[in-house]
Amino acid sequence: MTAAPRSIDDLSGVDEIAEEDIVDRIFEAVVEQRLPPGTKLSESVLCEAFGVGRMRIRRALLLLASREVVDLQANRGAFVASPSPQQAREVFEARMTMEPTIARLAVERASVEDIANLSAHLMKEHAAHHEDSRQEAIRLSGQFHLLLAQIAANSVMLRMMKELVTRTSLIIGIFGAPSVTNCRDDDHERILNAFKTRDGKAAADLMAEHLRVIEGSLELGNKTGGAVDLVNLFKRK
Amino acid sequence: MTAAPRSIDDLSGVDEIAEEDIVDRIFEAVVEQRLPPGTKLSESVLCEAFGVGRMRIRRALLLLASREVVDLQANRGAFVASPSPQQAREVFEARMTMEPTIARLAVERASVEDIANLSAHLMKEHAAHHEDSRQEAIRLSGQFHLLLAQIAANSVMLRMMKELVTRTSLIIGIFGAPSVTNCRDDDHERILNAFKTRDGKAAADLMAEHLRVIEGSLELGNKTGGAVDLVNLFKRK
């Protein structure tokens, strides 16, 4: 189940879901890998799922496409994106560019309450790992990074990170070895310690290393990005 | 006519030529400050301007809004965004986070042809400054930064930079002292020299300093965000 506050949209006639809600719900589903790369996102199905008109759905899909989370193919429909190895490298390069600084800024700006929230979040992560609730673990793992961006108090970078974290989930789904845990929460723990000692530099370094490890655990360059290259696959040697 | 069927792996936008075109044209107009903050972007007017249906325009406006370049107000219409001082600080913080790394990566990856293109670009910048073609100077000035992101060969960060450069133009339009030139092309020149000596670290440092100077030339915290506070403005003393 989603731990996020359940919206009561369709309960009473409390008015429509904003398209932003739809976008966020789909983002979340992608992060939790309930929507694997390549999944067809039919308009009519989504209309029924969210109980809204087609126009709302189409706008949501357009927004998702502009963040490269869905692939919008003309006259064919919308599909969950299948990042190529090249795109995967670019996403990680962007994260390695931004997140160390975000971590440092977060340390510098975190209130004691923020740090408490981070601690609480980490406990939830531990619990999820312990209970083998894979989806919950993945979701919390991504949200940890978003929490940092939120503490850094930069809405621009927060928005960018939302996109990057979501796409990272797709990337791990495609290129991750099945055994690999997305984020070792040990790493998150070490970053939290940097908060407690108010060591921004350490947080930045740990984040950089954290991302390097994750990317290293992937198998880029082997598998193609979901849209399998059949030509090469069946080519005679 | 629709384009002839191309190779199978050409998944990128098929008929979205007009779509991205409208967005890019509006981006460009905002960068050149021909569309000042707060300008109303009436759907019907844009329909006529671009000679397309209302739906196309609405989608373009939605995309522009998702990049926070236009402000979409319910039942009132679309307006060119008026960044607040806080938003301005966030944009610059994001740029200072990303662009030094982008500059370094660009230096590391630039071909000799890339460097020649940069040189040519700088000459155009000089010419525009000399001829007092303000719009052209501003446009080229922003494009220099996009060129670096392009050379860095990271499409994710390139897209993010397009947004940030455009919003920076709005910010300078609001908070910039009239005399201030957006980018001193001397700074660009120094960065180009770092390319010639293949000194990535120097390029990163110069870029950081460059951005710091620009932000320092603004007067944040004084003016309100373009949506001028008429109440205060005309209040009797």
Add this chain to the structure above:
DNA sequence: GTTAACAATCACGTCAACAAAATTTTTCCT
């Protein structure tokens, strides 16, 4: 003379029907 309520106009937002394209199923021929 000022203010407040009301009405008219205009633009945006949504809905429904229509057209075009693609996928699937059926049918016919080899």
Add this chain to the structure above:
DNA sequence: AGGAAAAATTTTGTTGACGTGATTGTTAAC
């Protein structure tokens, strides 16, 4: 029986019309 062509169905894309909400100008009342 297998495959190819054609028809039917489903799905997407577009256009038009209509309802809603906001802004503005007018009028009436105080």
